[in-house]
Amino acid sequence: MSKLSISWFYTSPGDNAHRVAERVRQALWTSGLTDLWLDGTSTSAPYKLTGNYEGRMLELDWTPTEWLRMRAQSAPPRLIAQMSWMLGFKPGIHYTDNSGHQVWEWVRGDNTARWMEISGNPTYLSPARLPVK
Known part of the structure; x- marks a missing residue:
C-alpha cells in the first residue's frame, strides 16, 4: 500500500465529489x-470518478477498503501497474464489458463471490481470474 492511496481508498475520502476527485x-x-483527468460523480460509496487517461475513457468505482473497479477504453500496462502499486495488491479479475471496455477489479480478500457473479454471466466477455501474487 502506498501512502498516496490512504486518503481515498483506505479511509473514507469524504462527501464532496470535487474533493474526492481532487x-x-x-x-x-x-x-x-x-496524462489523466477525473471528475467526481458520486458523494458516497461506491464512489465513482469519470474522465480520461491519455485521451481515452477511464472510470473508477470503489468502496473504500473493499474493492476498486477500473473501466477503460483501453489501458496500458503502466496504468494497471501504478494502480496496483498504490493499492498494495494486484487486480484479481479482468473482463470486457458489453460496451467493449476493458475492466479490472481489485478486491481485498477473497474474490470468489465476485468471480462467481462474473464467470456465469454472458454480459461479461472473456472473464479471467488473475493471479494476485
Whole structure:
C-alpha cells in the first residue's frame, strides 16, 4: 500500500465529489500518471470518478477498503501497474464489458463471490481470474 492511496481508498475520502476527485487525481499525478483527468460523480460509496487517461475513457468505482473497479477504453500496462502499486495488491479479475471496455477489479480478500457473479454471466466477455501474487 502506498501512502498516496490512504486518503481515498483506505479511509473514507469524504462527501464532496470535487474533493474526492481532487484527492484521487493528486495521488495519481504524484505517482507519475500525469496524462489523466477525473471528475467526481458520486458523494458516497461506491464512489465513482469519470474522465480520461491519455485521451481515452477511464472510470473508477470503489468502496473504500473493499474493492476498486477500473473501466477503460483501453489501458496500458503502466496504468494497471501504478494502480496496483498504490493499492498494495494486484487486480484479481479482468473482463470486457458489453460496451467493449476493458475492466479490472481489485478486491481485498477473497474474490470468489465476485468471480462467481462474473464467470456465469454472458454480459461479461472473456472473464479471467488473475493471479494476485
